[in-house]
Structure formats: C-alpha cells, structure tokens
Amino acid sequence: MKRILLAGTVLLSLAFTSCETTKEIIFNEDGSGNLSASMDLSSLISLAKMSGGAEGFDDIDEKKIDTTMALSSFTDSLASLSTSEKALAGKGSMAVNMDLENDVLKTKMSLPFANAAELAQVDIISNKTASTAIMDALAAGKEKSEYGRHGNT
Numbered sequence: 764m765k766r767i768l769l770a771g772t773v774l775l776s777l778a779f780t781s782c783e784t785t786k787e788i789i790f791n792e793d794g795s796g797n798l799s800a801s802m803d804l805s806s807l808i809s810l811a812k813m814s815g816g817a818e819g820f821d822d823i824d825e826k827k828i829d830t831t832m833a834l835s836s837f838t839d840s841l842a843s844l845s846t847s848e849k850a851l852a853g854k855g856s857m858a859v860n861m862d863l864e865n866d867v868l869k870t871k872m873s874l875p876f877a878n879a880a881e882l883a884q885v886d887i888i889s890n891k892t893a894s895t896a897i898m899d900a901l902a903a904g905k906e907k908s909e910y911g912r913h914g915n916t
Contacts, residue, residue, distance in 0.1 A: 768782045783802070783806075785799075786798065786799070786889075788835040795876060795877045798876060799872070800893065802893065808866040830887045832858075834857055844888065
C-alpha cells in the first residue's frame with residue numbers, strides 16, 4: 764500500500780506539468796448541469812518508469828483498473844473540503860482507467876450542480892479534490908485486486 768501511495772505521489776507531483784486536463788460544462792435549460800474534469804496522466808507513467816520513480820508500480824504493473832466510483836464513498840478523506848463542499852462532492856462520481864503495462868492512467872470527475880453559484884463551488888471542489896480522489900481511487904483498486912488475488916470474491 765505504501766508503494767502505491769509513493770507511486771501516486773510521484774505521479775501527482777508531476778501531474779501539473781505534464782498532463783492533459785479538460786473541463787467540460789453542460790447546462791440544462793433550468794440552469795443546472797454537470798461539470799466534468801478529465802485528466803490524462805498517461806505520459807507520467809512512462810516518465811516515471813524512465814526516471815526510476817516507478818518503484819511502487821512493481822506490485823500493480825500487470826493490473827488493470829477500469830471503474831467508476833461515487834465520490835460519496837470517500838468524501839470523509841477529503842480534508843481540504845468544508846462540510847458544504849463535501850455535500851456537493853458527494854453527489855459526483857470519479858472514473859479511473861489504469862493500465863500501467865500500457866502506460867495508461869486517465870481519470871474523469873463528474874460533479875452535478877443546481878445553479879451558477881453551485882457551478883463556481885464545484886469547480887473549486889474539482890480543483891481541490893483531484894489529487895486526493897485519484898490517490899483514493901488507486902488505493903481502492905489496489906485493495907480490490909489484492910482481495911481477488913487471494914481467492915476471495
């Protein structure tokens with residue numbers, strides 16, 4: 764578990780310099796909508812492997828994770844958020860697609876909003892939670908794969 768956290772920390776420290784980030788906002792007629800923030804961190808995988816910073820990948824190199832999780836399942840671990848921000852974040856979801864063997868790591872966070880004021884809040888939330896949510900998602904995927912490896916279902 765410590766190795767995956769170390770690998771994730773290396774990835775996230777480089778994330779802000781060599782990743783592709785896309786934000787998409789969809790508005791409904793009533794002013795509500797959805798903010799999606801996608802990050803393609805795939806280039807960081809190969810960079811980390813080449814620089815020797817991928818020591819934590821040894822345990823998970825052959826694993827593939829393609830999952831979508833409700834953010835409500837780990838809002839308590841998002842210490843940087845206020846109670847009202849956690850309530851808004853809990854309505855969203857996080858998709859993770861990871862295939863380290865093929866240098867793929869993509870995430871997409873989707874957060875619904877009811878009006879323009881909430882849009883501003885969910886934008887701030889997406890910025891605050893991106894790294895924490897990715898680390899939690901990777902840790903959850905690691906635990907699932909270890910659980911399955913021991914013959915449990």
